[in-house]
Amino acid sequence: MNIGNLIKISLRALSNNKMRAFLTMLGIIIGVASVITMLAIGQGSKKSIQAQISEMGSNMIMIQPGAGMMGGVRQSSSDMQSLKLEDYYSILNKTKYIAACSPSVNSSGQFICGGNNYPSSISGVNPEYLGIRKLTVDQGNIFTRQQVASSAKVCLVGKTIIKNLFPNGDNPLGKVIRFNKIPFTIIGTLKEKGYNSMGMDQDNIVLAPYTTIQKRVLAITYIQGIFASALSEDVTTKATSEIETLLRENHKLKTTDQNDFNVRSQQELSNMLTSTTDMMTILLACIAGISLLVGGIGIMNIMYVSVTERTREIGLRMSIGAKGSDILSQFLIEAILISFTGGIIGILIGMGASFLIKFGIKWPISIQPYSVFLSFLVCTITGVFFGWYPAKKASELDPIEAIRYE
């Protein structure tokens, strides 16, 4: 018997019991739809986190002094003085995979402008810093190399600072703000970036030449960190190890010594965050998968009923020449048809639900072709797997007994 005939027979059998076929299918529909939706939610969250990270600069590398001992006293990493400007220069000149590099020194304090004040911190950097952190100048300009060399008292400010220091909406360009009694002239403002994925306000920022902060504010010669960006995201790991080797050399560390600095790339952060969402995705998919399994058991159950109900039909078919394999494929195809149709409807509903979530509650979603393919495959396999046993039972019936079955 050919496959077209078998499908026709199965369709007839299913349409004779429409309600039952639909209810059986419903198990698969719900299973597949939930798998699709859950994967879409999981993948969506992952994508949005990845997008936020790459907004922060996906190929960014942060170098900080490592926590260590100073005169027998354990120090926090920000107090360590192991990073020097020489380190910055050697990274700038001796590396292959680094595109840009900026030293970083920070000081927190109160900014004052006229009658307004706001607590924040000022970062001393060089003009490259903007590129590394993916910051853009809104109005005005970034400070020049000359201004860095001359430790000019100039700064760029973010939106949060402007809002708090100039609540009346005055143009901040050219205004002077005081930080620790030192006047800084605002020469530029930064474009708004909003909050990052860890809830930090990226607009609460003041940038000034690092020389100014080192000499005029902190009076130090070391630096507190170095920001660098790799040539591309792919070479971040190479760039990281390059910097590590270079700094170990600079710091004259023996092979047995531990690093007195930390090199961290944004990729690590990205991996960490996406592994969390991956975990969430797997968890959601597992729960959805269980409902698919329950749907499969529903198919098995109803196929059993169907085989028992149609024992006489099976007997008749066998006596007029159907082989065991004909009966097996007839019932198997029926089971597969249920799961197959249920799968298609489930995929459509799952996609619909995903879009509802996207537009209804603004949750980021992303439907991956593989998740559609996967759930489709799984539900077809479910059909075969759970349809097999009842179909096998049917094919092994004795025609003599089956035809007289009451």
Place this chain on the structure above:
Amino acid sequence: MSKSIIHLENIKRNFQVGDETVHALRGVSFSISEGEFVSIMGTSGSGKSTLLNLLGCLDTPTGGEYFLDDIAVSSMNKNQRSTLRNRKIGFVFQSYNLLAKTTALENVELPLQYNPDYGSKERRIKATEALDAVGLSDRLYHKSNQMSGGQMQRVAIARALVNDPVLVLADEATGNLDTRTAYEIMVLFQELHKKGRTIIFVTHNPELAAFTSRNIVLRDGKIIKDEINEHIESAKKMLDALPKQDD
């Protein structure tokens, strides 16, 4: 003597029920030639059903040899017997066994679906012809639940004829029908017999034996009577003699 369709040689069939062996058939031998209309009678427990299952290639004997159209059946496996049934035998059952909610035409086509030699067009042609032969050419698209018992049995007979079998096996084919319809069906069988079909009619009703050309009677797994019926009663006459029912 014309060609032998069925040849049984000392057929035995035992069943194991618990510790006991039940001898359903204790050495049955006979031949049936082409064109015979044989009734096999016997009370329940006589081995009639067992013999029917063996003749229909649904079962294999414990001992002895069975030749259907010169093919040895006893040594065949399940699938070979399936194919053999499909090509050589037409079954007519007491309870019709039509597929529910399915048209007469599709019911009749069913045996041909298991024969790869027939395409869908040929199936339709053959099934229409078979329904024509049983006088149901105006009921082709009626579904099985829209037909009377007599019509359903006619569809079943058409289904048994559609594959041009060498043997039609009827198992109490009139058992579920009222007297008038039963006679109508017997008329049909007699017509088929006249056209040269080989028919075996298994029944426990001795009255029906009068319509067949040869009577075999079984008791306790043995043949106790096997004789040619010289005076075949015409079912048509009996039917005409029945008082008309005007209701």
